[in-house]
Amino acid sequence: MAQLARSAAPVLARYAAQVDREASFPAASVRALRDGGLFGLLVPEEYGGLGGDLHDLADAAQILAGGCLSTAMIWVMHGQQVDAIARFGTERLRKDVLPRIAAGEVYVGSVTTEPGTGSSLLTAHAPLNEAEAAEELRLERDAPVVTGGEHADAFLVTMRDAPQAAQHRVTMVYAARAQLRVRTSGGWDPLGMRGTHSVGLRLAGEVPAHQVVGGRGDFRRVAVESMIPAAHVGWSACWLGAARAALAAVVALARSPRRPAGLDPASDLVAERLARVRIDLEVVGAYLGEVVREVCARRRAGDPLDLPATQIHLNTLKVVAAESTYRAVDRLVRLTGLATGYLKDSPVPLERQLRDLRSASLNYADDRLLVAVGALSLADRAVATAGGAPAAYQPERS
Known part of the structure; x- marks a missing residue:
């Protein structure tokens, strides 16, 4: 599935500047995703899809976002809808719709x-x-x-x-x-x-x-078990993929004989600034991987996702990814300077990536999620942090 994304990513990259400039829907890029089978990534195999899970969604999203973050986000949000239909749609709806989604005929x-x-x-x-x-x-x-x-x-x-x-x-x-x-x-x-x-x-x-x-009046269950996990995993993967592509481009430029004078790879200051960017992305990547493993394991076991700790992990992922990826690209803009980092016609599209990632904390506002994490923290007395940590030590009450 990652290979399908790698095949499509150059198409997304080819049109990324144009759709940004025109604020237009990336029709050619979306057509490549339809034709390449990626619209059916989360469609079960019995309906003609690829039978992927959230791990596959996260991997493909990172690759696609390296080409065009807008297109990758369109695709992830389509996948979010597909996951809900596959998990909570009626049998008749699944039979009617999922094969057509897998064939690339339906964008939801x-x-x-x-x-x-x-x-x-x-x-x-x-x-x-x-x-x-x-x-x-x-x-x-x-x-x-x-x-x-x-x-x-x-x-x-x-x-x-x-x-x-x-x-x-x-x-x-x-x-x-x-x-x-x-x-x-x-x-x-x-x-x-x-x-x-x-x-x-x-x-x-x-x-x-x-x-x-999902049943009449029962959307909350659909949201908790499907739409929120798919969204927070998919969005975070998109933001991480865009920021990773930005860092890769700057590293390639620093290693090039055509690098700007201020991007000397022998400079301790340049190394320190690159390190801070890399550490931000390492943290996001590691946390994304851990949350995906947790959600996929609970799904395989048939366990619900409404535990306070699991909800904290999903909300934390979204907040950390939004803040850290924007901060990383902002640091790259400052590192590369006015000509390379700030101009629209720069060969390294940091200016576009910075504008795109500014939306991350607003795309379902982080403020709302922080309030939710705080409230859920009061319910999780074990302080069960991601990664299967043991329950926090609590002194005995006299």
């Missing part, structure tokens, strides 16, 4: 943002309604940010379960574009991640009841 977008929810994943305002046709559900909602939404063939949409339901009783439904009326609202001209083309959408339509994913 994510519709979880909503005006007024403050980006809270586990609440929804717009309600599902019973449609006039039997066994059908009617949905109508606005989404201010939908990654690649104008180009998605289908969507996973979160809705309040019913008009009278509480906002935390959320239902997820699969909706094909052909089942919806889709209208774009607003444009997309951000600082970074410009190729994700994350425009706002208004969706309205009717879907069969068998397209509910």
